[in-house]
Amino acid sequence: HRDLKPQNLLINKNGELKLADFGLARAFGFPVRFYSAEVVTLWYRPPDVLFGAKMYSTSIDMWSAGCIFAELANAGRPLFPGNDDDDQLKRIFKLLGTPTEETWPGLTQLPNYRPFPMYHVSTTWQQVVPKLNSKGRDLLQKLLVCYPADRLSAEDSLQHPYFVDVNPCVK
Numbered sequence: 001h002r003d004l005k006p007q008n009l010l011i012n013k014n015g016e017l018k019l020a021d022f023g024l025a026r027a028f029g030f031p032v033r034f035y036s037a038e039v040v041t042l043w044y045r046p047p048d049v050l051f052g053a054k055m056y057s058t059s060i061d062m063w064s065a066g067c068i069f070a071e072l073a074n075a076g077r078p079l080f081p082g083n084d085d086d087d088q089l090k091r092i093f094k095l096l097g098t099p100t101e102e103t104w105p106g107l108t109q110l111p112n113y114r115p116f117p118m119y120h121v122s123t124t125w126q127q128v129v130p131k132l133n134s135k136g137r138d139l140l141q142k143l144l145v146c147y148p149a150d151r152l153s154a155e156d157s158l159q160h161p162y163f164v165d166v167n168p169c170v171k
Helices: 059-073 085-096 134-143 154-158
Strands: 009-011 017-019
Touching (some): 059 134, 059 154
16 A cells, blocks of 8 residues: 555444555565655654665555554554654654664665664553553554564464454454
8 A cells, every 4th residue: 555544544334444545556566676765654654664665565554554553542642743754763763772783684775774873662562552452562563663574464463362352244
């Protein structure tokens, strides 16, 4: 989709979710293609795209889904309401910790990479999303991973224990 945000989610009275606005959507396939870095509304944009990655996968949508999930859990308060790319990255790193080449192989090779202060995790997920249960916090933590290869996939997300008690008709 490449532009997941609350405004592009349509939910009917039966709780059915549909995605809208496929203006930035592209077909993903093999071999991996190069794509534009001008995707995803800033507040829902993952660090890899903020650093100018041109090769990416559906993991960018999983980051956005995590941001939306946190926003829903916090009564509509955005998780990372940045003002520009640098502010957005700073907000992300202050919560998740600043990635390094060890935690994110290839980070320093990204086109728009620049060093950031070494922020260390100082806030718990319980503090970030206090109304979300422990399974929900675990899911969120696995979606909001800076290194895109370690981000939970859509398929794996739906198998997460958070969704065990969800009515099968909704899945």
